[in-house]
Amino acid sequence: MPIDAAEYATALGQYAAGVCLLTVRDGIDDVGTTVSSVTSVSARPPLVAVGLTAAGYPAEVLEEVGSCALTVLAAPHAIVASRFASAGRPSARHLLEAVPWTRAPGSDAIVLAGGLTALDCRLDRLVEAGDHVLALLEVVEVLPGDPAAVPLLRHRGRYVDPTGAAAGRG
Numbered sequence: 001m002p003i004d005a006a007e008y009a010t011a012l013g014q015y016a017a018g019v020c021l022l023t024v025r026d027g028i029d030d031v032g033t034t035v036s037s038v039t040s041v042s043a044r045p046p047l048v049a050v051g052l053t054a055a056g057y058p059a060e061v062l063e064e065v066g067s068c069a070l071t072v073l074a075a076p077h078a079i080v081a082s083r084f085a086s087a088g089r090p091s092a093r094h095l096l097e098a099v100p101w102t103r104a105p106g107s108d109a110i111v112l113a114g115g116l117t118a119l120d121c122r123l124d125r126l127v128e129a130g131d132h133v134l135a136l137l138e139v140v141e142v143l144p145g146d147p148a149a150v151p152l153l154r155h156r157g158r159y160v161d162p163t164g165a166a167a168g169r170g
Helices: 005-013 057-065 075-085
Strands: 020-025 030-035 038-042 047-053 067-072 101-103 110-112 117-129 132-144 153-155 158-160
Touching (some): 020 057, 020 075, 030 047, 030 057, 030 075, 047 057, 057 067, 057 117, 057 132, 067 110, 067 132, 075 158, 110 117
Antiparallel strands (some): 020 030, 038 047, 047 132, 101 110, 117 132, 153 158
């Protein structure tokens, strides 16, 4: 019997996951997307896997450019995470007009200030996975973050802090 897509999404929404911002800089602009499917794959070499919509522009640009940055978001970044999760979003720089950021040294991609940490990455390969791709990323540099930052989580379709309270308010 086929699995109902809404039921499947609800079931997976029970799993609280950390939230990251993946950013790519191409020759013209900055592209970014919110991701909560990030996992460590290997320590030697240092690899992480990130799930991206296969038909999405961020996956296309990442494949073309070959490098990106991942910022592990803090609870106050909930509004930024929502902006980057919306379809049809404008340039990353426009979405970050009031948010401090820098650029990762290797990829030159945007890294948000106040994140828990950030990873400067090089694309190892894309692996087809249904309607998504798994981007296997080699971490070329770990960028320090705010050691006191509270993580942003995605749980039951909402952005929350580790206590389960709505994140990004107040």
